[in-house]
Each structure stands twice: as structure tokens, then as C-alpha cells.
Amino acid sequence: MDLERHDFQLDDLVERIKDNDHRLVALQVPEGLKMQALEMMDAIEENSAAKVVLAADPCYGACDLVHDKMRMMGVELVAHMGHSAMNIDSGMPTHFIPVTYDGDPEIDPVVPILARHKAIAEARMSKKEEELTDEEAQERFLDAVGRVAPLSGTRLGLVGSIQHLHLLQEYKERLEKAGFDVEIPIGGARLTFPGQVLGCNYSGDDPTIGHYLFLGSGDFHPIGLVMHTGKPLALLDPYTGEAGEMSLERIERILRQRMGLIFAVDNANSFGILIGEKPGQMRRNLAIRMKRLLETHGKKGYLLALDHVGPDLIDFYPVDAFVNTACPRIAIDDAVKYDKPLITPFELEVALGEKQWENGYQFDEIP
Numbered sequence: 001m002d003l004e005r006h007d008f009q010l011d012d013l014v015e016r017i018k019d020n021d022h023r024l025v026a027l028q029v030p031e032g033l034k035m036q037a038l039e040m041m042d043a044i045e046e047n048s049a050a051k052v053v054l055a056a057d058p059c060y061g062a063c064d065l066v067h068d069k070m071r072m073m074g075v076e077l078v079a080h081m082g083h084s085a086m087n088i089d090s091g092m093p094t095h096f097i098p099v100t101y102d103g104d105p106e107i108d109p110v111v112p113i114l115a116r117h118k119a120i121a122e123a124r125m126s127k128k129e130e131e132l133t134d135e136e137a138q139e140r141f142l143d144a145v146g147r148v149a150p151l152s153g154t155r156l157g158l159v160g161s162i163q164h165l166h167l168l169q170e171y172k173e174r175l176e177k178a179g180f181d182v183e184i185p186i187g188g189a190r191l192t193f194p195g196q197v198l199g200c201n202y203s204g205d206d207p208t209i210g211h212y213l214f215l216g217s218g219d220f221h222p223i224g225l226v227m228h229t230g231k232p233l234a235l236l237d238p239y240t241g242e243a244g245e246m247s248l249e250r251i252e253r254i255l256r257q258r259m260g261l262i263f264a265v266d267n268a269n270s271f272g273i274l275i276g277e278k279p280g281q282m283r284r285n286l287a288i289r290m291k292r293l294l295e296t297h298g299k300k301g302y303l304l305a306l307d308h309v310g311p312d313l314i315d316f317y318p319v320d321a322f323v324n325t326a327c328p329r330i331a332i333d334d335a336v337k338y339d340k341p342l343i344t345p346f347e348l349e350v351a352l353g354e355k356q357w358e359n360g361y362q363f364d365e366i367p
């Protein structure tokens with residue numbers, strides 16, 4: 001990571017600490033910035049009267065805010081870096097520290113990919129005057145996750161990860177000059193900024209958007225975006241300037257793996273139902289609904305609450321499989337690390353015959 005080109009905006013935090021005369025502040029930084037955490041602690045302590053304690057546990061999102069336990073230590077303010085506020089209450093005053101990256105890649109390499117994807121979207125446009133048989137409709141409107149989903153538009157949805165969101169407006173203009181009708185989607189309450197996506201939330205999607213461009217790096221958000229929307233996705237990496245796309249083969253491989261796990265729980269009689277203790281991952285009601293559902297099918301569900309979820313923390317329980325209601329990406333991205341099948345609530349409903357795989361895959365979203 002090129003740290004010189006990142007802007008860690010600590011000034012507002014220092015002002016807030018001084019204004020409120022805070023004496024003990026907890027700093028929470030994402031995994032990729034842990035190496036720089038001590039420097040940041042020095043900067044805050046040198047510029048204010050506060051002492052800083054690093055919340056050194058792993059942190060992958062704003063769902064994972066330091067909560068009440070730090071109050072027992074006397075912490076007055078949590079400074080959370082690199083993510084934005086969610087629709088959750090952690091019980092602690094929290095200051096979000098924005099991090100931005102000044103990368104500015106050319107759009108030229110991604111334009112041919114976008115043009116190809118736009119043509120795919122045009123083929124999925126519904127035409128009411130046409131009478132199609134079910135099979136023809138299936139062939140024409142099928143999306144990447146097996147849903148028959150006609151579109152009402154072919155707009156380009158422009159999204160990004162949080163450190164690149166300040167670029168979106170300028171890229172919208174560049175892409176419009178290149179001939180695309182661009183929308184920066186506005187999502188639900190879990191998202192703070194237009195064009196923002198999380199690994200568990202792509203709620204800005206709508207049927208007028210026919211395809212996407214993601215400004216960011218890595219495949220974490222891209223996999224979730226295609227699993228959720230079923231739409232073609234082009235990628236532009238501000239760190240390297242490289243363009244690419246999320247391959248449908250990759251999504252098909254993931255779907256085959258999910259299908260395999262659903263088959264694997266066919267004869268399972270007892271399930272551990274994981275509840276995330278992190279403030280933005282806790283889905284107690286969903287977990288209890290899964291327990292009841294298992295009971296109506298004559299199966300047993302045990303509710304297991306955890307802060308972190310990992311194979312060494314659950315594999316030893318004498319159950320046949322696990323259903324995950326904590327971070328949705330644990331089941332999707334990490335299933336191979338577990339000895340026993342680890343499935344999402346939707347996948348359990350399919351396994352029990354309550355929902356149909358044939359109607360398309362349903363991504364486990366936290367609203």
C-alpha cells in the first residue's frame with residue numbers, strides 16, 4: 001500500500017478530543033493500517049492531552065465498533081479509522097476518521113469492457129410488446145446468479161470502496177463523456193455515502209442499472225456485488241490503474257460450492273447457529289427464526305454467540321453443520337476453512353425445501 005498517497009484525516013479528531021477534554025481515547029484501525037497505528041497514536045498524543053489505547057483485535061468494518069467493554073477501561077471516545085458510520089448504536093461516542101487515496105487512473109482500459117457489458121444489459125431489457133415463452137424469457141432475462149430478472153434500464157452503476165468515493169463524481173463525468181448513462185447509486189441506512197458498497201450490503205441496486213463499474217482493489221466487494229445483483233461488473237483499480245472484470249466462471253464456481261454445501265447438510269440433524277456479537281453483525285432474530293425453522297423440520301439448532309468466528313472456535317462442537325448469521329462473508333468466503341458445512345440462512349431454507357434454488361441465488365445481505 002502506498003501510504004504517501006493516503007490522507008489520514010486526524011485533525012478533526014484532535015479538535016474533538018481537545019474540545020471535550022477527553023483523557024482516554026480508543027483507536028481502532030483496519031487490518032491493513034495496523035503497522036501505522038503506533039505513529040497515529042503518537043500524533044494524537046503529541047497534539048492533545050489524551051492517552052490513546054489501541055483496540056488491537058482484528059477489525060474488518062464499521063460493524064465491528066469498539067463497544068461498551070472499553071467503557072469499563074475508562075475510554076471516553078472511540079476513534080474508528082477507515083470505515084463510515086452505520087445504522088447501529090455501539091453504546092460509545094465514536095468519531096469516524098476518513099481515509100482517502102488520491103489515485104486517478106485513466107478510464108480508457110475499462111471502456112471496452114463497459115461497452116460489452118452494456119450490450120449484455122440491453123439484451124436483458126424487458127420488451128412488454130413481445131410475448132415470450134417461459135423458456136425464451138429464461139434465456140433472455142437470466143442474470144449471473146440464476147434469477148429471471150428483466151431490466152428497466154441499462155445505466156452504468158458507479159460504485160467504489162470508501163477510500164475512493166471522493167473520485168466518483170469526477171469519474172461519472174468522464175464516463176458520461178465516453179457515452180455511458182451513469183448513476184451513482186444511493187443505498188440504505190447501512191451505507192453513508194452515494195456509491196458506497198460493503199461486503200454485506202449493495203442496497204443501491206435497482207432495475208434501471210444494467211451493469212456496474214467498481215473503483216477499488218481486490219475481489220471482496222466485486223464478488224459480493226455480483227452475487228447480490230447478478231449483473232456484469234467491470235473493475236478499475238486506483239492503486240495500479242489496471243482494468244478488469246469479475247468473471248462469470250468465478251461466480252459459477254462459488255455457486256457450485258454453495259450448492260455442494262446445501263447437499264452436504266441434507267442429512268444433518270443438528271446445527272450450530274452462529275450469532276455475531278459485534279454491534280453491526282448481530283442478527284439475533286434471524287438466528288432464532290432459523291432455530292424455529294429447524295425445529296419445525298424435526299432438527300435441532302443450538303444458538304452460539306461469538307465475537308470472532310473461526311474454525312478453531314466452533315469446529316469441535318458435536319453438531320453436523322453450522323448456519324451463520326454473523327458477517328455474511330464468513331460463510332461465502334471462508335467455508336473451506338471449516339471441517340463442517342457452514343451455510344447461510346437462505347441456504348438452510350433451500351436445504352429444508354422452504355425456498356427454491358431454481359429461482360436464483362439470494363445473497364445474505366444485512367440491511
Ligand code: SF4
Binds near residue numbers: 063366
Ligand atoms: S461484510 Fe462483514 S465485516 Fe464487512 S461490514 Fe459487512 S458484516 Fe462487517
